[in-house]
Amino acid sequence: MAREQVFNFSAGPSVLPLPVLERAKAELADYHGSGMSVMEMSHRSPLFQEIFDGAKAKLKAALSVPDTHEILFLQGGATLQFASIPMNLLEGGTADYAVTGNFSGKAAAEAQKYGTVHIAADTGATGHDRIPSQAELQLSRDAKYFYYCSNNTIYGTEWQYVPETAAPLVCDMSSDILSRPVDVSRYGLIYAGAQKNMAPAGLTVVILDRALLGRELPFTPEVMRYQTLVKHDSMLNTPPCWCIYMLGLMLDWVAEQGGVRGMEERKRERAAKLYDYLDDSGLFIAHARPGSRSDMNVTFRTGSAELDAAFVRGAAARGLLNVKGHRITGGMRASLYNAMPMEGVDALIAYMKEFEVQHHV
Numbered sequence: 001m002a003r004e005q006v007f008n009f010s011a012g013p014s015v016l017p018l019p020v021l022e023r024a025k026a027e028l029a030d031y032h033g034s035g036m037s038v039m040e041m042s043h044r045s046p047l048f049q050e051i052f053d054g055a056k057a058k059l060k061a062a063l064s065v066p067d068t069h070e071i072l073f074l075q076g077g078a079t080l081q082f083a084s085i086p087m088n089l090l091e092g093g094t095a096d097y098a099v100t101g102n103f104s105g106k107a108a109a110e111a112q113k114y115g116t117v118h119i120a121a122d123t124g125a126t127g128h129d130r131i132p133s134q135a136e137l138q139l140s141r142d143a144k145y146f147y148y149c150s151n152n153t154i155y156g157t158e159w160q161y162v163p164e165t166a167a168p169l170v171c172d173m174s175s176d177i178l179s180r181p182v183d184v185s186r187y188g189l190i191y192a193g194a195q196k197n198m199a200p201a202g203l204t205v206v207i208l209d210r211a212l213l214g215r216e217l218p219f220t221p222e223v224m225r226y227q228t229l230v231k232h233d234s235m236l237n238t239p240p241c242w243c244i245y246m247l248g249l250m251l252d253w254v255a256e257q258g259g260v261r262g263m264e265e266r267k268r269e270r271a272a273k274l275y276d277y278l279d280d281s282g283l284f285i286a287h288a289r290p291g292s293r294s295d296m297n298v299t300f301r302t303g304s305a306e307l308d309a310a311f312v313r314g315a316a317a318r319g320l321l322n323v324k325g326h327r328i329t330g331g332m333r334a335s336l337y338n339a340m341p342m343e344g345v346d347a348l349i350a351y352m353k354e355f356e357v358q359h360h361v
């Protein structure tokens with residue numbers, strides 16, 4: 001199938017805007033008349049430094065990152081941060097973790113190796129179908145930080161509010177960064193694996209308050225020490241050069257589309273259309289409860305594993321790719337990241353309607 005015939009609903013790595021890919025293609029073998037691809041340049045060269053500084057400045061502008069916060073471009077995925085965060089911020093003390101899905105659960109388990117993890121909330125009892133309210137959060141008095149995941153990629157729930165805590169907020173925004181404005185000043189640390197909504201896999205963005213530097217446990221590897229990484233401006237070792245370049249292109253595209261406010265408007269429209277259909281459907285059931293629903297990952301099912309499988313097969317045959325749910329949840333998941341056009345949602349709903357007519361009993 002050609003790209004024009006496909007809508008890619010993959011949860012990650014996921015769809016990138018075609019203009020971004022076209023620009024990368026045009027610059028692939030010879031970047032701005034340098035005779036080199038970005039993939040072939042020294043990360044210490046002035047030309048790459050320009051790309052690096054540009055991407056950083058664009059991200060700072062897109063998210064209005066205040067001067068109190070540093071931006072790091074790292075490797076190791078979001079998963080490495082599950083360990084980096086407690087190693088750098090826990091100081092052997094206690095941290096509060098809100099477990100609202102798979103990744104926050106993994107982060108909490110990892111943090112236990114470095115101190116005490118207090119579970120401030122756990123929505124596992126109802127299959128992580130909702131986000132806890134502020135009143136439900138059990139905050140410990142001396143927490144070094146409060147950890148949560150703003151968008152649960154697998155279960156399809158998204159925090160609609162920023163928790164109020166005395167401890168600094170640490171947030172995994174891997175699957176909803178750049179999809180809405182964020183008041184970065186309210187956070188001690190924000191991080192995101194790039195492959196959901198920012199760039200190809202291989203880059204992790206960390207944005208952290210400089211006031212939190214210098215708290216790392218003594219055995220923290222040099223390459224995981226925020227203080228060291230800040231000191232070397234993410235270039236203690238070779239950074240993920242190509243991904244940083246791609247992030248710069250993506251940020252240009254986001255700016256052209258009205259910035260994160262434009263992204264937010266569109267993501268709400270896309271998701272609302274699909275949830276409205278799901279709530280009216282006699283066959284499909286949305287997993288996440290109203291008030292907790294993700295605009296980025298819409299999870300749903302028919303109630304029959306056979307019908308779910310038939311739906312996924314039929315979707316793929318029509319170019320509606322990667323709508324199969326995560327293996328933990330089963331069912332279906334449509335990821336509607338920034339690069340998903342409304343036409344993709346329309347095509348999915350059209351197929352769902354047809355499928356419903358065929359299979360509704």
Ligand SMILES: *Cc1c(COP(=O)(O)O)cnc(C)c1O
Pocket residue numbers: 012076077078079080103149151152153172173174175193194196
């Ligand atoms: C995908 C994802 C992760 C894991 O990311 P890796 O880069 O594969 O380590 C963590 N958190 C969230 C919210 C994710 O969506």
